[in-house]
Amino acid sequence: MNSHELFERSKKVSPGGVHSPVRSFRSVGGDPVFFKSAEGAYLTSVEGRRYIDFCQSFGPNILGHRDPDVENVVRAAIGEAWTFGACEPYSLELAEWITTRLPFVESIRFVCSGTEAVMTALRIARAATGRDLILKFDGCYHGHADSLLVRAGSGLAGVSASDSAGVPATIAEATLVCPLDDETAFEETMKCFGDRVAAVILEPLPANYGLLPQRREWIENVTKIARARGALVIFDEVISGFRVALGGMAETLGMQPDLVTYGKVIGGGFPIGAYAGRRELMELVAPAGAVYQAGTLAANPIGTRAGLATLKKIENRHVYKELESRSRAFVEQLTAGFAKADVPICISRVGSIFWFHLRAEPTRGDLSGSDADGSTIRRPDRMSPRTREWYAKFFHRCLGGGVYLAPSPYEVGFISLAHTPEILREAGDTIVAAAAQ
Numbered sequence: 001m002n003s004h005e006l007f008e009r010s011k012k013v014s015p016g017g018v019h020s021p022v023r024s025f026r027s028v029g030g031d032p033v034f035f036k037s038a039e040g041a042y043l044t045s046v047e048g049r050r051y052i053d054f055c056q057s058f059g060p061n062i063l064g065h066r067d068p069d070v071e072n073v074v075r076a077a078i079g080e081a082w083t084f085g086a087c088e089p090y091s092l093e094l095a096e097w098i099t100t101r102l103p104f105v106e107s108i109r110f111v112c113s114g115t116e117a118v119m120t121a122l123r124i125a126r127a128a129t130g131r132d133l134i135l136k137f138d139g140c141y142h143g144h145a146d147s148l149l150v151r152a153g154s155g156l157a158g159v160s161a162s163d164s165a166g167v168p169a170t171i172a173e174a175t176l177v178c179p180l181d182d183e184t185a186f187e188e189t190m191k192c193f194g195d196r197v198a199a200v201i202l203e204p205l206p207a208n209y210g211l212l213p214q215r216r217e218w219i220e221n222v223t224k225i226a227r228a229r230g231a232l233v234i235f236d237e238v239i240s241g242f243r244v245a246l247g248g249m250a251e252t253l254g255m256q257p258d259l260v261t262y263g264k265v266i267g268g269g270f271p272i273g274a275y276a277g278r279r280e281l282m283e284l285v286a287p288a289g290a291v292y293q294a295g296t297l298a299a300n301p302i303g304t305r306a307g308l309a310t311l312k313k314i315e316n317r318h319v320y321k322e323l324e325s326r327s328r329a330f331v332e333q334l335t336a337g338f339a340k341a342d343v344p345i346c347i348s349r350v351g352s353i354f355w356f357h358l359r360a361e362p363t364r365g366d367l368s369g370s371d372a373d374g375s376t377i378r379r380p381d382r383m384s385p386r387t388r389e390w391y392a393k394f395f396h397r398c399l400g401g402g403v404y405l406a407p408s409p410y411e412v413g414f415i416s417l418a419h420t421p422e423i424l425r426e427a428g429d430t431i432v433a434a435a436a437q
């Protein structure tokens, strides 16, 4: 069966034919490609066509698909136990490995997804402060918990309504939303509501509405103002954690969030998320404290062992250094190619995360939210109104050339250790040709 036939079948048994909206091709048009296998930097479709994959399951595969060292660990793990629902040494080993390396992680608990991690971090913040409100930033996505489906990113950015149906108004009202890159708006909001805000949550590297790198001063100011008003600061590092550095953006910026959430890379491609932070906050969680959170498959041994194998390899093989130099060369090739073809496509990049976008079109006289030349965007409202139309064509030309990008203009791309310089050069040629068409 080909992808089209499988999609027709899938639509009959699952909503929209997919199990997560970002897998559908609604933003770019056409039927999604169905894949049957993956290895390293490549995906193979059910039709037998190979694609260089820059989606990499939306981030977890920092070593590429089925890294051989991780695969060996997983095979051994499967021979021992799939799940215990009881205490075991594997999650302890991962927890110790992380807590001995990240100073702001004194205690950590593993869950099954980033959404779960964020949901619980907010619950802890509310319990710790005795306050109800949460403040998030427009364009940051923190998973699909009710209170956070307010002006989120990624899948929602492609839909006209910014809120999900089915979220009670009373829950949405407990979430305040401020613009990114705007200290004044944040300060004013905190002046009005600060004494009711339990936590300010942010992606310190927003990567769910495109890649919107923030100014260091903005992140520092937000943290300072939040704390001055008695609110906790939660860094949602589900994408950036263990991706831009072991300690994510917190390490890169030299900052210590009160709580931090992880997902993706931490499970090496298996469903693991985590929330972590200061011991006295974490000790509020059951059975130590009164904040309830539990999970049948939490700290699944296959996932924690795959995660630890991934993190150890990252450390031992100096993977961030390697990814940085390969990613830089890739972006330089693309930038030169786009300039030669005279197309207004820019690339934002932080480490091995990149994002293609059209040059920002600041409203007259207002350059905030983007760099002066429009090559870096820091706020969703700076994205060109032509983005969707342009990306749909660009995406399909890349796909036709054998390069699989995320099927949405609001999703970022990921480079893995399996993307060798040769593979990146080949992909770069395809992408430049697609842009120039």
Ligand SMILES: Cc1ncc(COP(=O)(O)O)c(C=O)c1O
Pocket: 058, 112, 113, 114, 115, 116, 118, 141, 142, 143, 144, 203, 208, 236, 237, 238, 239, 263, 264, 273
């Ligand atoms: C920053 C951030 N937080 C939370 C989540 C939710 O994680 P999950 O999809 O594992 O539930 C995501 C997912 O993309 C994310 O990027």
